[in-house]
């Protein structure tokens with residue numbers, strides 16, 4: 001079905017994050033948009049015109065686009081409460097998928113999906129885009145080469161500011177527990193968990209604190225105040241990998257932080273620091289043979305580390321070899337850690353992650 005080694009995708013959910021996918025698809029020769037789907041008719045028409053998608057390939061119903069023989073794969077960018085549904089339909093119709101994070105709403109959904117997936121696996125990636133930041137890819141290579149020796153501790157933060165009272169950010173689905181599952185934790189924390197697993201290995205235990213700072217927000221549809229049901233801030237400590245101690249903070253209330261996801265890895269012989277806001281630079285603190293003590297150097301990341309989530313997705317569908325991609329399994333394990341963080345915060349104690 002795949003012609004000329006070009007993968008034709010159907011995009012479900014045409015809101016904010018779909019722009020990232022549509023913009024990047026237009027830059028990659030091996031992938032193209034063949035169909036789109038949204039329940040918002042205005043958006044469907046607007047994106048349909050913009051992408052040159054004909055009327056009969058614009059869908060309101062997600063199962064129809066997933067089942068359509070005109071698309072080789074799905075990119076799903078819907079709100080969190082629909083991720084499991086889309087993944088389930090893709091497994092049912094054996095259609096490869098790139099699904100956005102967080103993986104599911106809760107562990108129960110994740111466990112049910114995992115049972116289905118194990119019986120009928122499909123090529124699947126989860127939208128953990130930050131591990132594709134060139135500096136993150138390069139850091140991983142340096143760790144594999146033992147540049148800083150054994151990692152002893154890791155400091156991870158993901159801070160944004162839009163939720164701070166100063167900005168009067170309105171109520172939307174991201175504050176509604178029934179649609180989003182969690183707040184900063186699933187939105188930003190899922191990326192922190194993925195980065196930590198990427199660099200240091202599996203989580204073994206966590207101890208967490210979750211806070212909501214802004215209890216009520218104005219719903220732009222009604223002008224009325226609505227209760228915020230999810231976290232604005234989550235921090236946790238963890239033990240992961242080969243006994244690595246981890247310290248994690250995510251918040252939507254950090255004025256001065258725009259989209260600051262940074263990781264510092266402390267090893268026996270040095271330190272590495274990466275930040276998605278400086279995607280092409282890495283801070284390396286190591287001692288070379290000619291130096292008496294470790295010296296901080298900021299290096300430009302070599303261009304070979306510029307691979308992308310979407311180019312890997314196309315290669316996966318075309319049956320080519322892909323390395324270190326964020327898989328279904330990464331989504332599932334990520335959700336397990338999220339579940340344990342919530343349990344720990346609710347129960348006020350360190351808990352195991354199996």
Ligand SMILES: NC(=O)c1ccc[n+]([C@@H]2O[C@H](COP(=O)([O-])OP(=O)(O)OC[C@H]3O[C@@H](n4cnc5c(N)ncnc54)[C@H](O)[C@@H]3O)[C@@H](O)[C@H]2O)c1
Nearest residue numbers: 013014015016017018038039040077078079080100101127
């Ligand atoms: N990987 C990242 O860095 C990143 C960044 C932003 C958002 N996201 C994720 O992307 C997802 C979407 O976020 P967003 O900011 O684009 O949200 P959004 O609200 O802007 O867009 C969601 C779109 O889905 C559509 N939709 C809702 N129900 C639908 C249905 N049944 N069928 C088809 N379409 C439907 C909505 O009409 C809307 O256009 C979320 O899960 C979010 O966590 C990931």
